[in-house]
Amino acid sequence: xxxTPIISIRNLTKVYRLGEVEVPALRGVDLDxxxxxxxxxxxxxxxxxxxxxNLIGCMDVPTSGEYYLDGVDVxxxxxxxxxxxxxxxxxxxxxAFNLLARATVLENVELPLIYADGIxxxxxxxxxxxxxxxVGLADRAHFYPTQLSGGQQQRVxxxxxxxxxxxxILADEPTGNLDTRTSVEIMGVFQDLNERGITIVLVTxxxxxxxxxxxxVEMRDGQIHRIRPVENRRRAELGVGY
Ligand SMILES: Nc1ncnc2c1ncn2[C@@H]1O[C@H](COP(=O)(O)OP(=O)(O)OP(=O)(O)O)[C@@H](O)[C@H]1O
Ligand SMILES: [Mg+2]
Numbered sequence: 001x002x003x004t005p006i007i008s009i010r011n012l013t014k015v016y017r018l019g020e021v022e023v024p025a026l027r028g029v030d031l032d033x034x035x036x037x038x039x040x041x042x043x044x045x046x047x048x049x050x051x052x053x054n055l056i057g058c059m060d061v062p063t064s065g066e067y068y069l070d071g072v073d074v075x076x077x078x079x080x081x082x083x084x085x086x087x088x089x090x091x092x093x094x095x096a097f098n099l100l101a102r103a104t105v106l107e108n109v110e111l112p113l114i115y116a117d118g119i120x121x122x123x124x125x126x127x128x129x130x131x132x133x134x135v136g137l138a139d140r141a142h143f144y145p146t147q148l149s150g151g152q153q154q155r156v157x158x159x160x161x162x163x164x165x166x167x168x169i170l171a172d173e174p175t176g177n178l179d180t181r182t183s184v185e186i187m188g189v190f191q192d193l194n195e196r197g198i199t200i201v202l203v204t205x206x207x208x209x210x211x212x213x214x215x216x217v218e219m220r221d222g223q224i225h226r227i228r229p230v231e232n233r234r235r236a237e238l239g240v241g242y
Contacts, residue, residue, distance in 0.1 A: 004071065005032040006167050006199060007056060012065035014051050025051040027222035029065070033168070038194045039201045040210035040230075043219030049203045050172055052219070056201065057170045058086040070167050087115055091161030093171035097153045099145040105132065105156050106141040112164045131159040134196075135189050151182035158189055162198065169193070171202040175209055187212040188236030212236065 014026040026048045033039055041049050054060045055067065058074060061082075067074045070089055077085060091112075099108050109128035113119050119127075132138045135155040145153050154174060161169050171190070175183035183206075191212055194200050202213065210216050211234040218225045 003034055005068075006035050006070050007031065007033040007201075008066075008068040009056075010066040012052075012055065012067060013063045014048075014055060014060070015063045025222055026055070026062070029222075029224055031217065031224065031227075033199065033201065035167075035199055036194070036197055037199055037215065038190070038213045039215050039217060040213035041201065041203045041217045041219060042205070042207070042210055043225070047219040048222040049219055051222075053170050053172050053201070053203060056168075057090050057092060058082045087112060088164065089167045091164065091166035091169040093154070093157050093161050093169060093174045095173040095176035097145070097150075097157045097177075099153055099156060099160075101145055103144075104141065105137065105143050105145065105148070108145065108156055109159045109163050112160060116164060127163055128159070131163040132156070134162065134193065135159045149182070150178055151185055154178065154182075154186050155189055158186075158193070162193060166198075168199040168201060171200065173203055173205070175204065175206070180208075183209060184236050187234075191236055208234070 009029055009031040012026055012029040013024070016023040016025055029052060041052065043049055055062050058069070069085065072085060074082070106125065106128050109131055110124045113124045113127060129138055129141060132141055135158050137152060137155050137159065140148060140152065145156065148156065175186055178186060187209060190200050190202065204210050211230055213230055214233065215227060215229055217227050
């Protein structure tokens with residue numbers, strides 16, 4: 001591809017230091033991810049998947065190596081700049097949803113826009129509602145998270161992740177707390193957003209879930225073992241009531 005990748009990683013390493021002990025979590029990772037891709041990262045527990053996601057998401061800094069995010073050399077950024085680029089360019093989705101229980105669905109989705117500041121309240125609400133529409137939950141805007149099913153809560157988290165128009169959504173085991181049927185529904189939401197042009201990188205332990213992606217990155221022992229295209233990609237139909 002002649003196009004520039006939105007994520008470009010070269011020889012990335014991460015060593016965690018616990019007192020005297022050094023844990024090499026990433027040992028030389030090369031990876032390019034292009035706009036509009038849908039990537040699944042797989043691999044055994046401890047192989048470095050979350051560490052890689054944290055580095056891609058600018059939640060942590062590498063020990064060595066290069067990382068360009070949307071053309072920006074992340075190594076050169078200060079802590080403040082890292083926080084800014086994270087808020088602007090990355091949408092996160094977690095296994096545990098991580099919604100604020102005391103805030104409504106709409107308020108939860110508005111949060112990243114409040115941190116971004118300078119956006120008037122009326123526009124924040126309009127954008128949050130639009131994001132909720134994209135995940136099929138506009139009619140739950142004034143509910144509280146505890147009044148929703150697990151799958152609905154994860155859809156709210158996805159709406160929150162896209163409200164800022166990020167260049168990439170990072171999802172670490174987003175279906176880890178969901179049953180099979182609901183997991184497929186969530187993958188349908190990701191596929192739909194991906195078809196609208198949003199780049200997605202998702203960690204999963206389940207081969208069935210990885211089959212919804214376009215490419216699978218297999219990690220082993222802090223390195224990329226192989227990258228393969230998904231054959232017979234699964235398609236999730238968004239069901240009735242969605
Ligand atoms: N904050 C930390 N401090 C020290 N070591 C860490 C830290 N986070 C991860 N590690 C170590 O780095 C290695 C990779 O961990 P990581 O969480 O990236 O694995 P993972 O592939 O996401 O595993 P899982 O599938 O269980 O989530 C492991 O050996 C782990 O113990
Ligand atoms: Mg992990």
